[in-house]
Amino acid sequence: MAATGTVTLGTSPGATGGDPRSTEKPLLTGSEIVCRALEDEGVDTVFGYPGGAVIPLYDALPRAGFHHVLVRFEQWAALAAEGYARATGKPGVCLVTSGPGATNLVTGLADAMLDSVPIVAITGQVIQPLIGRDAFQEVDITGITLPVTKHNYLVSRIQDLAPTFKEAFHIATTGRPGPVLIDIPKTLFLQKHEYAYPDSVYRRGYQPTSVPNMRQVRLAADAIKKARKPLIMAGHGIMLSGATDLFREFVEKTGIPVAHTLLGLGTFPESHPLGLGLMGMHGHKHVNDALDECDLLLNIGARFDDRATGQVSGFAPNAFVVHVDIDPAEIGKNVRTDVPVVGDALEVLKLLMPEVTEGRHDDWMAWIDSRRDRALDEALEERPAWPEPYTIIKAIAEATSGEAIVTTDVGQHQMWAAQHFGFDHPDRWITSGGLGTMGFGLPSAVGAKIGRPDLEVWSVIGDGGFQMSSNELATAVQENLDINIAVINNGYLGMVRQWQDLFHAKNYSEVKIGAPQFEKLAEAYGITGITVRSDAEIRPAIERARSIRGPVLIDFVIEPEANVWPIVPPGAANSGMLHQQRFEG
Amino acid sequence: MKNRHTLSVLVEDHPGVLNRVVSLLRRRSFNIDSITVGHSEQPGVSRMTIVVIGRDDEVEQAGKQLYKLMEVLKVTDVTPLNCVAHEMALIKVAAKSQTRSEILQIAQIYSARIVDASPTTLLIEATGPETHIDGLLTMLKAFGIRELVRTGPVAMMRGGTTVGVKESARPERELAVAGNGTTPHAN
Ligand SMILES: Cc1ncc(C[n+]2csc(CCOP(=O)(O)OP(=O)(O)O)c2C)c(N)n1
Ligand SMILES: [Mg+2]
Numbered sequence: 168m169a170a171t172g173t174v175t176l177g178t179s180p181g182a183t184g185g186d187p188r189s190t191e192k193p194l195l196t197g198s199e200i201v202c203r204a205l206e207d208e209g210v211d212t213v214f215g216y217p218g219g220a221v222i223p224l225y226d227a228l229p230r231a232g233f234h235h236v237l238v239r240f241e242q243w244a245a246l247a248a249e250g251y252a253r254a255t256g257k258p259g260v261c262l263v264t265s266g267p268g269a270t271n272l273v274t275g276l277a278d279a280m281l282d283s284v285p286i287v288a289i290t291g292q293v294i295q296p297l298i299g300r301d302a303f304q305e306v307d308i309t310g311i312t313l314p315v316t317k318h319n320y321l322v323s324r325i326q327d328l329a330p331t332f333k334e335a336f337h338i339a340t341t342g343r344p345g346p347v348l349i350d351i352p353k354t355l356f357l358q359k360h361e362y363a364y365p366d367s368v369y370r371r372g373y374q375p376t377s378v379p380n381m382r383q384v385r386l387a388a389d390a391i392k393k394a395r396k397p398l399i400m401a402g403h404g405i406m407l408s409g410a411t412d413l414f415r416e417f418v419e420k421t422g423i424p425v426a427h428t429l430l431g432l433g434t435f436p437e438s439h440p441l442g443l444g445l446m447g448m449h450g451h452k453h454v455n456d457a458l459d460e461c462d463l464l465l466n467i468g469a470r471f472d473d474r475a476t477g478q479v480s481g482f483a484p485n486a487f488v489v490h491v492d493i494d495p496a497e498i499g500k501n502v503r504t505d506v507p508v509v510g511d512a513l514e515v516l517k518l519l520m521p522e523v524t525e526g527r528h529d530d531w532m533a534w535i536d537s538r539r540d541r542a543l544d545e546a547l548e549e550r551p552a553w554p555e556p557y558t559i560i561k562a563i564a565e566a567t568s569g570e571a572i573v574t575t576d577v578g579q580h581q582m583w584a585a586q587h588f589g590f591d592h593p594d595r596w597i598t599s600g601g602l603g604t605m606g607f608g609l610p611s612a613v614g615a616k617i618g619r620p621d622l623e624v625w626s627v628i629g630d631g632g633f634q635m636s637s638n639e640l641a642t643a644v645q646e647n648l649d650i651n652i653a654v655i656n657n658g659y660l661g662m663v664r665q666w667q668d669l670f671h672a673k674n675y676s677e678v679k680i681g682a683p684q685f686e687k688l689a690e691a692y693g694i695t696g697i698t699v700r701s702d703a704e705i706r707p708a709i710e711r712a713r714s715i716r717g718p719v720l721i722d723f724v725i726e727p728e729a730n731v732w733p734i735v736p737p738g739a740a741n742s743g744m745l746h747q748q749r750f751e752g
Numbered sequence: 753m754k755n756r757h758t759l760s761v762l763v764e765d766h767p768g769v770l771n772r773v774v775s776l777l778r779r780r781s782f783n784i785d786s787i788t789v790g791h792s793e794q795p796g797v798s799r800m801t802i803v804v805i806g807r808d809d810e811v812e813q814a815g816k817q818l819y820k821l822m823e824v825l826k827v828t829d830v831t832p833l834n835c836v837a838h839e840m841a842l843i844k845v846a847a848k849s850q851t852r853s854e855i856l857q858i859a860q861i862y863s864a865r866i867v868d869a870s871p872t873t874l875l876i877e878a879t880g881p882e883t884h885i886d887g888l889l890t891m892l893k894a895f896g897i898r899e900l901v902r903t904g905p906v907a908m909m910r911g912g913t914t915v916g917v918k919e920s921a922r923p924e925r926e927l928a929v930a931g932n933g934t935t936p937h938a939n
Contacts, residue, residue, distance in 0.1 A: 372824050
C-alpha cells in the first residue's frame with residue numbers, strides 16, 4: 168500500500184553516518200535523538216499526552232531540556248501548540264501516542280492548516296513489524312492527515328530521525344507556515360544511533376518564493392498612484408512575515424485605510440484613524456461599505472476566505488485588485504486578480520515602499536466615516552440591565568489597556584470580541600478563523616500564556632464551547648497559569664440559534680444547551696469562579712479576576728437571545744448585510 | 753469551457769508520492785481522466801502523465817496546488833505544446849476462422865500487433881494517440897471486444913526541447929509566470 172509517506176533522507180550534508188569519526192560519537196536512543204533535536208530547534212515547551220507507542224520517548228523526557236505540559240485531551244495539545252505559536256511567532260510542538268492519540272490531533276492540525284500556523288506534531292506509531300497488520304492502536308495517521316498537514320513523514324530508519332526533524336521545522340516555519348506531522352514507530356525510539364543535527368535543509372521541490380517579481384511590485388505601485396478610493400485588506404500574512412512595523416509605515420505613507428480580516432486584526436492599530444476594523448460577514452458597516460465603493464483593493468496576506476468576501480460576484484465590484492500572497496495557489500483561487508504579487512509580505516513591502524508616494528485621501532476617509540453605524544454606541548449609553556456582550560468586551564479591553572492577549576472560542580462571543588476589542592498590537596488576537604473550531608478558546612489560552620507569560624491573557628468563550636474543553640482547566644491549574652476566562656453565557660449554542668432565528672423562522676432545533684454552574688465548576692478545580700448577572704457587576708468582576716493570580720473564571724450571564732449585528736446572510740454579497748439592534752431589559 | 757489537459761509532472765521517487773498527488777487532485781475536485789507513472793531519465797525522479805478535464809483556470813490551479821507537494825519538482829501542461837502523446841492498448845477480440853483475416857487487416861491498417869491468439873480470440877497490442885486507439889476500437893467493435901485495457905497517454909515534446917528539471921543540485925532560480933515571483937514553487 169502506497170498510503171504512507173515514508174521518507175528516505177540523507178541527502179543533506181552532515182545528515183548521514185558516513186563520517187569516519189562517527190564511531191567515536193556516543194550512541195543515543197531514538198528517544199534521546201528526538202529530545203536532542205527538539206532542544207537544537209530551541210523548543211522550550213511540548214504539549215502532549217502519553218501512551219503505549221511513546222512510552223520509551225516519555226522515558227527520556229525527564230532528562231530533556233524542555234518543559235512538557237500534560238494536557239487533558241490530545242486535540243488540546245495541538246490547539247495549545249497553536250496558541251503558543253500564535254503568541255510567540257515560534258513553532259508550537261505537540262506529542263501524542265499512536266491510534267486514538269493521533270486521530271485526536273486531526274482537528275487541531277486542520278485548524279493550524281487553514282490558519283497557516285507553524286506546528287510540529289509528533290505521533291508514536293506501532294512497532295515496524297506490525298505496521299499494516301491492524302495492530303493494537305495502529306492507524307495510518309500519515310494517510311489520514313495528508314490533506315490537513317503541509318507535509319508529513321513516517322520515519323522508517325533511525326538515521327533519518329534527526330534530519331526529519333530539521334526538515335519538518337524548516338517546512339513548518341518557512342513559506343506559508345503550516346502543520347507538519349512526524350510519525351515515529353516505537354521500534355525507532357529503542358534503537359541507537361549517533362546524533363548529528365544537520366545545519367541546513369535542501370529540498371528540490373520546496374523553494375518558497377519570498378522575494379517578489381519587481382515588475383509586479385511596480386504594477387502594484389502604479390495602481391496605488393492612480394487610485395482615488397484605495398483600500399487595504401490586511402490579512403494574517405502580515406503578522407506571519409513579521410511585517411507589522413513596516414506595514415504601519417506603509418499605511419501612514421500612502422494614507423490608505425485598512426480593512427482587517429478576522430485573522431488580520433492586530434496587523435494595524437484599530438485606534439489609528441486609518442485602521443477600520445473587521446470586514447466580512449460580521450464586519451462593521453463602514454468597512455463593508457468601503458469594500459463596495461473602493462476603486463483599488465490591495466490585499467496583503469489574506470486568502471479571500473468566503474467569510475471575508477461574501478458572495479464573490481458582488482465582492483469589491485468596482486475595484487482593481489492587487490493580491491500580495493506568499494502562496495501562488497491563492498492567486499485567482501477565489502477572486503479574480505488584476506495584479507498578483509507573489510512573495511513574503513515583508514519583502515513585498517520593502518520593495519513597494521520606495522515606489523509609492525506620500526498620499527492622503529481626505530474625501531474618501533470622510534465618506535467612509537459618514538457610513539459608520541453609531542446606533543450601537545448610542546444604545547449602549549442607556550446602559551441596559553443585562554451584562555451586554557459589547558460592554559463586556561469593551562470593559563476587558565479598557566481594563567487591560569488593550570494590551571492583553573485575547574483568545575476566543577467560536578460563535579457569537581468570538582464575533583463580539585472581534586468587532587469590539589479594538590486590537591492595536593500584533594499577536595494578541597488568537598482565534599480559530601478558517602476551521603472555526605469550538606473548544607479552541609481554553610487550550611489556545613494555555614499555550615499563549617505559556618509562550619508569553621509576560622502578557623495578561625484573557626479567554627473569551629461561549630458556554631457551548633467551554634463545555635467542550637473545560638477539562639483543560641485542570642491543565643491551567645496544574646501549570647498555575649494566570650489566565651482569565653470570560654464565559655459569555657447565553658444558555659444557547661448562540662451562533663446557530665441566531666441563524667435559526669434569522670434564516671429558519673426561529674425554529675430553535677437543538678440549540679438550547681444546559682450547563683453546570685460554572686462558578687461551582689471553577690471551585691471544583693480549586694480556582695475562583697465569579698458570576699455576573701448585571702451590567703454594574705462587569706467591571707468589578709474583571710478587576711477582581713485581574714487581581715487574583717492563577718486561573719479565574721467569570722460566568723457572564725447575558726441575554727439569551729442577543730444577536731451579532733450586522734450580519735451578511737449566507738450566500739449574499741457583503742453589500743446585502745442586515746443591520747438591526749436589539750436591546751432588552 | 754472544459755477541455756482535456758495533459759500534465760507532465762516530475763516527482764521525487766518516494767513511496768507514497770502517487771497517493772499524495774491523487775489525494776490532492778481528488779480533494780480539490782479535479783477530474784482525473786488517466787494517470788501514468790514511471791521512471792524518468794533521471795535516477796530518483798519519476799514522471800507522471802496526468803490527463804485532467806477542466807477549464808484552463810482550473811487546470812492552472814491544479815498545477816499550483818501540485819507544486820505545494822514537497823515531492824513535486826515540475827508541472828508542465830503540455831496540451832498546447834507541440835508534443836507526442838501516445839497510449840498503449842491491449843485488446844482481446846473475438847475471432848473465428850472466418851473473421852480472423854479481416855481482423856488482421858484492420859490491425860495492420862492501425863499498425864497494431866497481434867501478440868497472442870487462441871482458437872476463439874486474438875490479442876492485439878496497439879499504440880498511438882488516443883484518437884488512433886479509439887478508431888481501432890470502433891473498427892473492432894463489430895467482432896466483439898472481450899477485454900480491453902488502455903494505459904492512458906504518456907507525453908513528450910517534439911524536437912530538441914525537453915520538459916525536465918535541471919540535474920544540478922540547486923536549480924538556478926527560473927523566472928516563472930508573471931506575478932508568480934521567482935520560482936513556481938509554492939510553499
Ligand atoms: C467543533 C464544532 N462543532 C460545531 C460547530 C458549529 N458551531 C459554530 S458556533 C456554534 C455555537 C457555539 O455556541 P457557544 O459556544 O455557546 O457560543 P455562542 O455562539 O453562544 O457565543 C456551533 C455549534 C463548530 N464551529 N465547531
Ligand atoms: Mg452560548
